Amino acid sequence: MNLKLLKLLSKNARYRDDELAAMTGREESEIRDEIKEMEDKGLIRGYKTVVDWERMDSAYVSALIELRVTPKAGLGFEEVAKKVMKYPEVESVYLMSGGYDLSVMVKGKTFQEVALFVAKELSTIDSVISTATHFVLRRYKELDVELIGSDKDDRGNISL
């Protein structure tokens, strides 16, 4: 698969096919076919927009939950991870090395809503031993995109 193409798309999913073709030095039709193929095979899983929600009135809150879990014989952490990821409140689930097992990003309308979700849903799952909730207070960078400051071009007016 074309790594260059994936890198470009992961930076900006809205490049048009002709632009991608120009930048990678290939034919537009090849680009189209390849993207289609990567989508079909599940290599490309989706396209999303990086939003600075803090600028919206309807902002949401999110928290990183550390889950410590008892792995099941033969299944490891798979079973509980699959269960956790099904909740619509859950944005991401990672298996971690180190002090805890699953890292879970949870979002909700209010701090209370998130806290209740953790207390009622996550901590009551059989194999979950403990949870620790860390609320996100401010987002500075999201998916490689800086959310604060502006990219003002401060290059001087110079003759070269």
Place this chain on the structure above:
Amino acid sequence: MDYNKLLNPTVVEIKPSGIRKFFDIAETMKDVISLGVGEPDFATPWKVRNAGITSLENSQTRYTSNWGLEKLRVEIASYVKRKYDLTYDPKSEILVTVGGSEAIDAAIRAVVSYGDEVIIPQPSYVCYEPITALAGGVPVIIETKAENDFKLTPEELLASISPRTKALILPYPCNPTGAIMEREDLEAIAEILRERDILVISDEIYAELTYGGKHHVSIAAIDGMAERTVVVNGFSKTFSMTGWRLGYACGPEPIMRQITKIHQFAIMCAPTTSQYAAIEALRSCDGEVEEMREEYDMRRRLMVAGFNKLGLTCREPKGAFYAFPCVASTGMTCEEFCEKLLYEKKVAIVPGTAFGRGGEGFVRASYCYSTEHIKEALRRIGEFLEELKR
């Protein structure tokens, strides 16, 4: 006070750079989108910045040797060996300068005295002509041709050589044309120069920015040329270190000794913080340079395809970070084109004539900008061309 009596007429006669003129207009306007800046938009790699900071923390804030830090010269020697197969003694053949610019100035001054000729291929960077004039020399211009991909040909060179020729400027990879000289092109040039006492001042500041798998070849790597060449290079373009003002010159000892005298009395030494940072750049930034190069390459392709699609013929630039499309098809001179484009669509690009008369018919557009920026500029240029047709 009669300033005219006071001022040096050679200096007064030097025209300000044609690039400035457009920027000065652009600065008075709102929402201008510029493709004018010939400067990387990337920040200096963090570890290089950090090396500079660390040197300050360690109080390394004094002058260095006139030649530059020995550690840095040793790194430069190993870098140019590794990259371009050039062999220089860091003790006597490498001088650290304030940017490539200072190296060019000192090299020209070291060989040119009143009435001597310096051969300058154009379109090219704007400094060679005025520096030659300031040294009392006479610039002899070769107008390289689009049909030769703006390379310097042996025939053109031969026709420009006179008994007074002291130096040849070799500005490749070339700003603004994006032309490069490949090994066989250089062989043909070397063939002419080997039997003559002419110094080649090879401005290789864009050496690491070549595309399409073509690696830069230095003329000093061609048989018999090292002894008659001063290689000028620097950190600005390769490592995105423009503001650090650091470059270097490599050449045969008898010339370097004289160049260093000029440097010693005019400059003392290059900035110390920058020199410490530069050591880190040469040692450990191959990956970062490669990443930046790939990004430039993508922008380059996007821009070249964009111009061609708009009907402005744009040959593929093989080096540096500029596209040099032809605007002759619009029936305007390149200056008219740029001025009209600036006033009507607020896009700032530089007319080819800013780089010498041979640049007529062309404009320079830098791709040191994000792809979004480039796309917006191209969109406006497209609109401009559409409206011209009406």
